[in-house]
Amino acid sequence: MGEPCQKLYWNPGNSSSTADERHVEETASAAPSGEVRLGVLLPGRSLRYPWAWPRVAPALSLAQLRPPGLALRTAFASTEDPDGDCDPEVAVWEAAELKCSHDPDVLLGAGCDHPGYPLVRFAQHWQLPLLRAGAYAGNSADLGSTVVYAGPLGPALPAVVHRLLQRFNWTSRTALVYAEGQDDWQYHSPSFMRFGADVWTAYSNRYGQLEETVRFIQENGRVVYISGPLKMLQKIMHQAQAQNMTSGDYVFIYMDIWGESLRAEGHHKAMKPWQSKESQNTGVLREAFQTVLVVTPHEPQTPQYRRFQSQLVQHAQRDFGVAAKDSMGTLVAGCFHDVLLLYLKALNETLQEGGTKRNTSRILEKMRGQKFQGVTGTVSLNRDNDREMDFDLWAMRDVESGEFQVVGHFVGSEKRINWLGPIHWKKGSPPLDNPSCVFKMDDPSCGKSGRVQGLEGLHLTVLPQ
Known part of the structure; x- marks a missing residue:
């Protein structure tokens, strides 16, 4: 034995x-x-x-x-x-x-x-x-x-996507872009597909491919969900600005699971995800980010949660000698x-x-x-033993300062969004996901196709409906 x-x-x-x-x-x-x-x-x-x-x-x-x-x-x-x-x-x-x-x-x-x-x-x-x-x-x-x-x-994240698609009638041209190595998105993709969106996913293997990624977005979508480092988002938006994609025809929705883009850290102030120490012209990014929405888990503001935060920090320092920041x-x-x-x-x-x-x-x-x-x-748990989480939707409410504010609160247990303020769309209304004479050219009034060709080198996966 x-x-x-x-x-x-x-x-x-x-x-x-x-x-x-x-x-x-x-x-x-x-x-x-x-x-x-x-x-x-x-x-x-x-x-x-x-x-x-x-x-x-x-x-x-x-x-x-x-x-x-x-x-x-x-x-x-x-x-x-x-x-x-x-x-x-x-x-x-x-x-x-x-x-x-x-x-x-x-x-x-x-x-x-x-x-x-x-x-x-x-x-x-x-x-x-x-x-x-x-x-x-x-x-x-x-x-x-x-x-x-x-x-x-968990699956509450695709549920937020579903509600946004429903609310703004985005039904067919949704692009999903994420950094290579973020395996969790591979397991979310089937959940996205259940909601009926024509979802395309693109793996951004390295920053050098971001130009091709933007070309892919331009070719295949108008509603763009992005997950990856904040630097990746900023580079995509810089390229999108150069391609005249930030005038209101596209919307870029950044899935920021840990809320890092909205925290003050080093080169950018709180609530200003467009600030970048690598960009010489922050004004360009600030303008581009007017077309960006940010989704983060909802962090409670209750006295109970604040007490928990304080106790957590104290115990982490006492038991482990670790400074666990309030974040x-x-x-x-x-x-x-x-x-x-x-x-x-x-x-x-x-x-x-x-x-x-x-x-x-x-x-x-x-x-x-x-x-x-x-x-x-x-x-509370759903029938699959997954918790119904709450999320916040952020948008640039103050164009002058470039500060993002919460415009909607997704209540996971009720599958609905409580709207807290308007979204200032650049063209006065949400972009169309499948506008005329952009993706389908069979209408004689559309003329010749102006679609961009040549996506060699981009590793992408197409998910069928």
């Missing part, structure tokens, strides 16, 4: 803890019904991940103070490889180790950019709930009914906090009805039936 497994526990009150430390206790018999074993799989040290352990751990310690009658015992394993990158293979290996040593009742993570399907399969095989709020793992119903996703990268990244930690509370509430009800911690299907059913106010707002 092999060596017996050991149980690994993290003590959130130990000020000497670091992201990689593990506190070892002797193997015990089965835990009492009021004790919940939580296995956590997240990047250990790298704060470039909004879901890094030094940020999420304080949120979990705050969550465990809430549920009555349940004691939370947490085992943590880092999913980072030697280079500090979150590695799905490391996550699977560590999950197997935690299963052996800790025998968790529930898993939380894995927190890599890659969806990490193998871990999803393991959780399904073990019949353990897998709580996620970082990278998206695809449709839970397809990949395993034990996955719960509660972060901003949109705090929202991810809050999502982990709230999904853990949701699980504990459902588990408590299950136990009170005579069930056990391993009645996973019953617990998940109760999670779908819950609706409560968490630190990040209303928490």
